[in-house]
Amino acid sequence: MKKVITSAVVLMMLGTVVSCKKDANTQSSVSTDTLATVLPKDSTVAPKTDSVKAVASTVATLEIITKNDEKYPHDIKLFEDKSFAERVKKLVGKEYDVMLKNFNVEGPIVSDNGIYKLHGCKQHDCPGYATYIYYDSKNDNLNVSIDKDGKITDFAEKGKITVSEALKTK
Template sequence: MKKIITGTLTLIVLGNIVSCKKEPNTQSSVSTDTLATVLPKDSIVTSKTDSVAAAMPSTTATVEIITKNEGKYPHDIKLFEDKNFAERVKKLVGKEYDEMFKSFNVEGPIVSDNGIYKLHGCKQHDCPGYATSIYYDAKNDNLNVSIDKNGKITDFAEKGKITVSEALKNK
């Protein structure tokens, strides 16, 4: 009986050791002329362009969360919980983000016109007093935010102001 228990324990320990074996690292090594940047969770970026891309939120994800959800409400798709989208908006509006996020209660669905997408939200019980419009130009991967506080409009633009059609403004 002792041999069976010892053998079973040996197999369990051996199985745990084998299953915990790390996968071989398939990432290429860093060349001597490349600056390696250590990011959170010990990920290594091996080129200058990669480090810029790694530091910035994924634009592909931003495109997809907006363009693939046209007609849906931001709350239904948990838009502001999407890390890539939220990081870009935070970076764009800075200190205004918390108030904008808190006041994005009454919202309309995502709408578009000719590749430009619009999201609109405003403060509950004070909709004209605090309103936010977010525009996304999918062709140029450009995000704009317009915050209206009692008629005083503040515009934020990533890569320049997006030209918005009257049809889209009125949607």
Template sequence: MKQVITGSIALLLLGAVVSCKKETPIQSSVSTDTLATVMTNDSTVAPKTDSVTAAVPSTAATIEAITKNEGKYPHDIKLFEDKSFAERVKKLVGKEYDEMVKNFDVEGPIVSDNGIYKLHGCKQHDCPGYATYMYYDSKNDNLNVSIDKNSKVTDFAEKGKITVTDALKSK
């Protein structure tokens, strides 16, 4: 019996060691497009109760982590394990980051419309109760995050609110 327990523990430890991977940063070039990000006052999303704009240094790696993976699911590409992406989102949403990542369970694929990319994730078994939408304007290297907790929406924007088309909203 002691050998079975010892063997089981050894297998668990071996599994834990094998499953750990070293993160590899993604390399890319910086976009030089100059389409302006526009601020809007109207929204078809739940009522906004708080808005935060943060000055976050841009990282070219974030562009490829999102733009090179259109159609893929954030979980499948381990998006939140991408160090440059995670640091950028963490700086943007601050203390909300851990809860947001924890509740990014049920997700949709990365979709885009005219250089604006959308990621969506929500809490398993409570999707309308906790939902996160991320929009990335690849032409202006601008990231927006919107967290909806029971219809109380908090928006975070790096360089201003990204105008999202109805076509992208419906994807």
């Protein structure tokens, strides 16, 4: 009998996690509260948290950018947001520390049709070292472009984001 109850609880949790993943892909904003699984006090089964953390991380990155349109990255402490910083670090690798050090002079977060742009450059040498970060909220795709004295290096998570002329000029 105990095996049957334990199996039922495991299946219920798995269904909840799969359901949450599907909801996260179809909605633009999911509360992390909907991702919690409540187990009976006497349950010996540990909740599976890997999938839940991945979905919550994606949502957090989406929100730190999309909910702060027209705000400056420094004002919202963008690079202190763990999920955002981890994705950028993973994307640019060894360039991260230099990029962060030279992200002094900033423009506000701007957007056009679900694509967001962040810009920062080196103080007193803005054209010499500039970073552009693009986020496609519809496809959860992050791109970083680093311009060092005219030599541009592009980094893309899921392919290059097509940026409109309107967003380029903002």
